Amino acid sequence: MSRELWKGNEAIAEAAVRAGLEAYFGYPITPQTEILEYLSRRMPKLGRAFLQAESELGAINMVYGAACTGARVMSSSSSPGVSLMMEGLSYIAGTEVPAVLVNVMRGGPGLGNIAPAQGDYNQAVHGGGHGDYPRIVLAPASVQEAIDLMALSFDLAEKYRMITMLILDGSVGQMMEPAEMPEMRSPNRKKFDWATDGALNRDRRVLSSIYLDPLAEEQTNFRLMQRWKEVMANEVRYKEYFLEDAEIVIVGFGTAGRVSLSAVRAARERGIKVGLLRPVTVSPFPYEVLDRLTGQARTFLVVEMNTGQMLEDVRLAVRGRVPVAFYGRTGGVVPFPDEILDEIQRINTEPVSAEADPRQSWLDRMTAIKA
Amino acid sequence: MTIAPNNLVYDRPEAFTDMPTHYCPGCTHGVAHRLIAEVLDEMKVIDRTIGVAPVGCSVFAYNYFDTDFVEAPHGRAPAMATGIKRVLPDRIVFTYQGDGDLASIGMGEIVHAAARGENLTVIFINNANYGMTGGQMAPTTLPGMKTTSSPDGRDVETQGYPIRMAEMLSTLEGVGYCVKRSLHDPKNIRLAKKAIRTAFETQWRGLGFSMVELLSTCPTNWGMTPVNSLKFVEEHMVPAYPLGDYKITDPIKQIKV
Amino acid sequence: MQQEIIIAGFGGQGVLFGGQVLAYAAMDTGMEVTWIPSYGPEMRGGTANCTVVISDREIGSPLVKNPPLAIALNLPSFDKYESLLATGGTLIVNQSMVDRVAKRVDIQSIFVPCNEIAEEIGDKRLLNMVAVGALLTALPEIGLKDVEKALENHLPAKHQHLLPKNFTALRRGLEHAQKMPA
Numbered sequence: 001m002s003r004e005l006w007k008g009n010e011a012i013a014e015a016a017v018r019a020g021l022e023a024y025f026g027y028p029i030t031p032q033t034e035i036l037e038y039l040s041r042r043m044p045k046l047g048r049a050f051l052q053a054e055s056e057l058g059a060i061n062m063v064y065g066a067a068c069t070g071a072r073v074m075s076s077s078s079s080p081g082v083s084l085m086m087e088g089l090s091y092i093a094g095t096e097v098p099a100v101l102v103n104v105m106r107g108g109p110g111l112g113n114i115a116p117a118q119g120d121y122n123q124a125v126h127g128g129g130h131g132d133y134p135r136i137v138l139a140p141a142s143v144q145e146a147i148d149l150m151a152l153s154f155d156l157a158e159k160y161r162m163i164t165m166l167i168l169d170g171s172v173g174q175m176m177e178p179a180e181m182p183e184m185r186s187p188n189r190k191k192f193d194w195a196t197d198g199a200l201n202r203d204r205r206v207l208s209s210i211y212l213d214p215l216a217e218e219q220t221n222f223r224l225m226q227r228w229k230e231v232m233a234n235e236v237r238y239k240e241y242f243l244e245d246a247e248i249v250i251v252g253f254g255t256a257g258r259v260s261l262s263a264v265r266a267a268r269e270r271g272i273k274v275g276l277l278r279p280v281t282v283s284p285f286p287y288e289v290l291d292r293l294t295g296q297a298r299t300f301l302v303v304e305m306n307t308g309q310m311l312e313d314v315r316l317a318v319r320g321r322v323p324v325a326f327y328g329r330t331g332g333v334v335p336f337p338d339e340i341l342d343e344i345q346r347i348n349t350e351p352v353s354a355e356a357d358p359r360q361s362w363l364d365r366m367t368a369i370k371a
Numbered sequence: 372m373t374i375a376p377n378n379l380v381y382d383r384p385e386a387f388t389d390m391p392t393h394y395c396p397g398c399t400h401g402v403a404h405r406l407i408a409e410v411l412d413e414m415k416v417i418d419r420t421i422g423v424a425p426v427g428c429s430v431f432a433y434n435y436f437d438t439d440f441v442e443a444p445h446g447r448a449p450a451m452a453t454g455i456k457r458v459l460p461d462r463i464v465f466t467y468q469g470d471g472d473l474a475s476i477g478m479g480e481i482v483h484a485a486a487r488g489e490n491l492t493v494i495f496i497n498n499a500n501y502g503m504t505g506g507q508m509a510p511t512t513l514p515g516m517k518t519t520s521s522p523d524g525r526d527v528e529t530q531g532y533p534i535r536m537a538e539m540l541s542t543l544e545g546v547g548y549c550v551k552r553s554l555h556d557p558k559n560i561r562l563a564k565k566a567i568r569t570a571f572e573t574q575w576r577g578l579g580f581s582m583v584e585l586l587s588t589c590p591t592n593w594g595m596t597p598v599n600s601l602k603f604v605e606e607h608m609v610p611a612y613p614l615g616d617y618k619i620t621d622p623i624k625q626i627k628v
Numbered sequence: 629m630q631q632e633i634i635i636a637g638f639g640g641q642g643v644l645f646g647g648q649v650l651a652y653a654a655m656d657t658g659m660e661v662t663w664i665p666s667y668g669p670e671m672r673g674g675t676a677n678c679t680v681v682i683s684d685r686e687i688g689s690p691l692v693k694n695p696p697l698a699i700a701l702n703l704p705s706f707d708k709y710e711s712l713l714a715t716g717g718t719l720i721v722n723q724s725m726v727d728r729v730a731k732r733v734d735i736q737s738i739f740v741p742c743n744e745i746a747e748e749i750g751d752k753r754l755l756n757m758v759a760v761g762a763l764l765t766a767l768p769e770i771g772l773k774d775v776e777k778a779l780e781n782h783l784p785a786k787h788q789h790l791l792p793k794n795f796t797a798l799r800r801g802l803e804h805a806q807k808m809p810a
Contacts, residue, residue, distance in 0.1 A: 005648070005655055005663070005782070023458050049457040053450065054483035061447035061480070065423070065454025068441045073454070091444050175690055176648065176663040178655040196439035196455075198419040198462045206433045208424075208442035255690075262688030336693040 003178040009034035015150035022071040023049035025062035030114040031170035032104035035076040056081040060088030067097040070195030076102035090129025094209025098157035104173040107332025115332025116169035118305035125283040134228035135163040137283035139253040143177035237280040246275030252303035263340035290317035308359040323352035384408035397590040397597020399554040420463040423448040427469035428502040446477025449484035465492040470511040471501040488545025493582040498589040506592030537584040541617035547579025549618040553586035555604035568628040632692040636677035637701025642756030647678035652778035654682040662690035718766035754797035761801025
């Protein structure tokens with residue numbers, strides 16, 4: 001397969017098709033609409049299901065229904081639309097059926113804007129729907145990575161009977177990069193022993209998220225968490241850049257991660273020993289590698305396109321042993337490498353206090369600049 | 372006691388599981404369930420049917436039918452059913468929904484499933500209140516009717532007017548079969564059965580969206596005896612929700628059941 | 629090696645496609661490349677721009693604050709990118725759409741009457757290709773042949789008949805820029 005220039009959103013759509021996507025249900029919202037549009041052209045030609053739903057609520061519940069049959073199914077949306085889908089995600093999690101959801105994140109809260117942002121990290125990784133449930137969250141930073149993770153997301157969802165979300169910001173969705181598509185996989189539906197596809201020659205099955213007896217619900221939640229333990233043990237993925245001798249370690253996912261890479265290179269040219277850890281799975285989060293890096297780094301710098309959400313996970317891993325600083329742009333603003341380079345240089349010359357609240361220090365600096 | 376086959380006049384349909392229902396005495400959910408089960412038996416489609424249960428009193432419908440079943444979030448059954456039907460177009464997919472589920476929180480899902488002409492069957496139970504949560508006002512509560520959330524009677528000035536779903540959905544092009552029946556006496560129950568059979572036949576033949584609205588009782592929340600609640604349906608519900616065939620397309624008219 | 633280019637102008641001037649042609653040429657010559665548009669409401673009638681980054685290694689930021697290379701197809705873009713361009717950079721200015729001279733002396737501004745040249749060739753839509761051709765004077769990593777090949781390989785079938793005129797536009801732009809005093 002040769003490299004072709006792919007737009008992120010369309011690449012995701014094609015990668016899903018090649019991974020055996022049987023049904024897509026979605027609703028238009030910028031900046032992810034190209035996924036919907038692409039699949040509206042592609043899926044019917046392959047005899048597969050495509051439907052523009054009446055709302056994101058409708059879409060996620062169509063995904064839920066199709067997922068119950070064992071079909072490979074997905075939806076995609078952007079931040080406000082994903083908020084509407086949270087009800088369905090909780091039910092899908094409670095029913096333990098596999099489903100894939102792509103969130104091409106935009107500036108918020110509220111209607112916000114359509115510019116690239118990472119403000120839905122907490123919603124995706126820690127929150128979202130009601131109740132106790134784990135979910136896998138992948139954060140591609142490039143078009144090729146989005147393609148690779150798209151195929152992986154279905155495998156993970158099915159392996160662990162769990163929601164897998166891809167979170168990427170609008171710039172990955174809108175960007176074009178050369179990328180290689182995998183071969184078309186056979187769309188043969190797997191035979192799952194839980195799927196409700198009609199009780200032909202077998203006992204009937206019921207799929208539900210109801211456990212009226214609290215003890216049974218508790219057992220279910222235990223089961224979900226035991227499964228999550230396996231995910232944490234087997235599925236953590238991340239990328240390391242210049243970490244061998246790094247004294248300052250930047251942690252950033254998605255676009256914030258790749259913009260940081262430019263800053264790291266510029267800082268290296270200035271002789272600063274700085275490296276980058278870019279989590280690819282933000283859930284499960286790479287706590288272990290951060291724990292290891294804590295032994296080597298004198299300071300961490302978390303860079304995000306939000307007000308410090310993954311920051312808390314990094315602090316949890318570092319546990320106060322070395323200072324953690326934060327730099328973020330939010331509301332749809334994408335940081336330029338020179339802003340991050342400035343932060344690296346500042347940290348390199350003025351030691352960061354381990355006691356200081358990294359978010360407050362950052363906010364004080366940002367608002368002082370504004371004033 | 373065993374009954375000789377030639378003496379057997381009434382038995383549990385094959386499409387039912389061996390489980391007593393949880394419904395209140397005098398509630399017509401049991402009747403509606405039985406009619407569906409009889410139709411699935413007659414059509415011999417038990418092993419290719421997938422039911423979608425709602426949120427409401429019939430949330431446990433999946434316990435009673437011997438078919439595959441899924442349990443939808445409140446109001447979303449038509450969306451879930453759409454998802455199932457689109458990947459399994461040769462299966463029978465039906466939703467069973469109450470009036471809070473279908474006509475209030477799930478209004479968007481039902482209207483659009485009907486407008487798309489989704490080839491599925493909806494059994495809609497209209498008993499003019501939210502049963503499971505204890506008898507609150509529903510979109511279908513009659514004007515002046517007392518409920519736990521309209522204690523002085525539904526005041527249409529502030530609480531709006533009832534919604535007539537069968538009439539409303541029958542205006543949509545995608546709908547093949549849309550009728551309203553009642554479960555308040557044997558004659559009407561027989562008519563309801565025929566309608567349910569026609570609705571499933573509509574789906575089986577790919578003739579579009581089908582819905583049967585069934586006027587039903589809720590003796591517990593209405594504060595009536597079962598007999599009086601049947602009278603209430605006849606005297607108050609039927610005039611407010613006229614029974615009838617609101618839409619039957621020509622190909623469906625040819626179906627003989 | 630890394631090159632960063634911003635192409636800016638009105639919607640409808642072929643800003644996005646101009647960038648894509650460079651991206652295709654870079655990809656086909658084996659380089660890493662990112663192309664990213666400004667997207668959203670401004671797509672409709674307002675100004676549009678895209679950023680192209682070309683590199684021989686994994687590209688970090690796809691966005692650039694102070695690009696070394698830019699094309700300004702109209703006056704608002706000239707105003708904006710003349711001030712943002714990195715020192716020593718090259719700015720291709722569509723002379724047909726601006727009514728002032730350059731202010732900065734630490735960058736090279738090359739004025740090309742893109743509209744007039746495109747009209748001479750017989751298709752005013754080709755103004756973007758004239759500008760891209762001019763840019764090649766400052767982009768040694770990509771040759772005229774690379775861009776022509778990229779057009780051949782990636783222009784949709786229904787537009788293939790326009791190839792000769794596109795080639796002419798590229799060449800005329802390049803020649804015009806080469807004639808300018810450095």
